[in-house]
Amino acid sequence: xxxxxxxxxxxxxxxxxxxxxxxxxxxxxxxxxxxxxxxxxxxxxxxxxxxxxxxxxxxxxxxxxxxxxxxxxxxxxxxxxxxxxxxxxxxxxxxxxxxxxxxxxxxxxxxxxxxxxxxxxxxxxxxxxxxxxxxxxxxxxxxxxxxxxxxxxxxxxxxxxxxxxxxxxxxxxxxxxxxxxxxxxxxxxxxxxxxxxxxxxxxxxxxxxxxxxxxxxxxxxxxxxxxxxxxxxxxxxxxxxxxxxxxxxxx
Amino acid sequence: xxxxxxxxxxxxxxxxxxxxxxxxxxxxxxxxxxxxxxxxxxxxxxxxxxxxxxxxxxxxxxxxxxxxxxxxxxxxxxxxxxxxxxxxxxxxxxxxxxxxxxxxxxxxxxxxxxxxxxxxxxxxxxxxxxxxxxxxxxxxxxxxxxxxxxxxxxxxxxxxxxxxxxxxxxxxxxxxxxxxxxxxxxxxxxxxxxxxxxxxxxxxxxxxxxxxxxxxxxxxxxxxxxxxxxxxxxxxxxxxxxxxxxxxxxx
Numbered sequence: 401x402x403x404x405x406x407x408x409x410x411x412x413x414x415x416x417x418x419x420x421x422x423x424x425x426x427x428x429x430x431x432x433x434x435x436x437x438x439x440x441x442x443x444x445x446x447x448x449x450x451x452x453x454x455x456x457x458x459x460x461x462x463x464x465x466x467x468x469x470x471x472x473x474x475x476x477x478x479x480x481x482x483x484x485x486x487x488x489x490x491x492x493x494x495x496x497x498x499x500x501x502x503x504x505x506x507x508x509x510x511x512x513x514x515x516x517x518x519x520x521x522x523x524x525x526x527x528x529x530x531x532x533x534x535x536x537x538x539x540x541x542x543x544x545x546x547x548x549x550x551x552x553x554x555x556x557x558x559x560x561x562x563x564x565x566x567x568x569x570x571x572x573x574x575x576x577x578x579x580x581x582x583x584x585x586x587x588x589x590x591x592x593x594x595x596x597x598x599x600x601x602x603x604x605x606x607x608x609x610x611x612x613x614x615x616x617x618x619x620x621x622x623x624x625x626x627x628x629x630x631x632x633x634x635x636x637x638x639x640x641x642x643x644x645x646x647x648x649x650x651x
Numbered sequence: 652x653x654x655x656x657x658x659x660x661x662x663x664x665x666x667x668x669x670x671x672x673x674x675x676x677x678x679x680x681x682x683x684x685x686x687x688x689x690x691x692x693x694x695x696x697x698x699x700x701x702x703x704x705x706x707x708x709x710x711x712x713x714x715x716x717x718x719x720x721x722x723x724x725x726x727x728x729x730x731x732x733x734x735x736x737x738x739x740x741x742x743x744x745x746x747x748x749x750x751x752x753x754x755x756x757x758x759x760x761x762x763x764x765x766x767x768x769x770x771x772x773x774x775x776x777x778x779x780x781x782x783x784x785x786x787x788x789x790x791x792x793x794x795x796x797x798x799x800x801x802x803x804x805x806x807x808x809x810x811x812x813x814x815x816x817x818x819x820x821x822x823x824x825x826x827x828x829x830x831x832x833x834x835x836x837x838x839x840x841x842x843x844x845x846x847x848x849x850x851x852x853x854x855x856x857x858x859x860x861x862x863x864x865x866x867x868x869x870x871x872x873x874x875x876x877x878x879x880x881x882x883x884x885x886x887x888x889x890x891x892x893x894x895x896x897x898x899x900x901x902x
Contacts, residue, residue: 621848621874625867634896638889645885
């Protein structure tokens with residue numbers, strides 16, 4: 401298997417940013433600049449469709465987790481995203497998504513199918529990245545691990561968390577139940593799930609069905625008024641508090 | 652109209668507790684012991700059915716608001732609750748509730764009807780209490796006012812907020828839409844609403860219908876797994892952050 405290679409390092413606002421590659425998969429690891437002497441929990445994040453590992457939504461969430469909790473955060477580019485090349489299949493599916501949008505057709509069927517394809521590629525990449533990150537002394541092999549991904553990040557995260565016992569708390573949201581509900585039934589860790597009450601792409605019934613599918617004894621759904629892209633910024637703060645409650649540092 | 656009379660005063664944990672009466676309605680006002688020189692926002696709370704103004708749920712929420720935000724908090728006993736006498740009608744309705752429970756019948760119809768009756772009495776009491784509290788220099792006539800009530804507190808709060816323009820942010824939850832949905836349609840201030848996903852008394856459809864009825868452009872629904880009485884403690888912290896966001900101190 402490929403090993404993790406750090407390729408660049410910088411720091412600002414109390415956060416150390418280290419870019420890395422795992423074979424041909426580029427990623428970024430954010431860590432507290434203070435207090436990295438001991439081990440700290442890790443939150444794996446996955447970005448949304450059309451975005452990338454260092455999108456402001458990712459860097460902003462990482463900043464909250466790193467400075468708010470003192471945890472590490474890692475994200476990798478999804479296949480066909482960020483610094484990774486698009487395949488012919490990626491181009492076809494993206495063209496089909498744009499065509500559906502332009503025609504005023506629902507984009508759900510295309511997004512569900514394409515995200516499922518990407519998740520099948522990304523899940524083993526996330527597991528290999530987790531293997532490598534756990535070899536770092538500041539993370540360690542037995543420390544707490546969380547997952548945080550909305551939109552396409554949920555399409556990748558639900559199948560990942562369903563088969564990855566090292567992840568013990570997860571924040572998801574804003575996706576369809578078609579492919580994910582069956583996998584969500586195998587997830588029993590604490591979950592916080594976000595949906596938009598006036599989402600123009602995902603119906604209320606679809607969001608509620610996906611939330612309902614999680615087998616977790618402890619799960620929370622946060623519904624906010626507004627359309628698909630209007631998820632309030634304060635939900636990021638809520639997710640950080642969720643991880644602070646559920647991921648405890650190794651003594 | 653009756654005036655507000657303070658009857659007892661004590662303080663602990665940074666919180667000043669002043670009991671008062673408004674005519675024959677007993678209440679309690681909690682305030683920060685530090686920094687009462689200027690004015691601060693007020694959160695009116697209403698307790699749940701069978702409880703009273705100083706129930707630990709009220710005192711605990713007040714402590715969070717007072718020390719977390721520096722705001723004032725006031726609660727009055729609902730009719731037939733706490734230090735107030737029960738009428739023959741109260742006794743009849745309580746007996747009917749116990750009978751329905753013992754018979755395994757749904758308690759919703761009794762609670763909805765009885766809470767509506769109590770709300771009709773309590774709403775003018777809350778408005779008169781607010782009039783009096785706003786005469787205190789540490790609150791003032793034009794300061795921000797919030798409302799926080801779950802269960803029977805929602806049955807009182809929704810009709811109160813629907814007609815009380817001085818209240819500009821409200822936390823509700825865990826009640827039926829039968830009587831309240833029509834009143835909720837007249838509420839357009841920011842609302843945070845809590846429901847339990849496995850509530851044995853209030854169906855998911857009923858809770859979602861009441862949340863949906865609020866006309867508020869900005870509203871959030873917090874759903875948690877668990878039964879009626881298992882509302883997580885962290886929802887109280889969320890409510891405090893909600894008030895911190897929406898109630899601004901008068902300069």
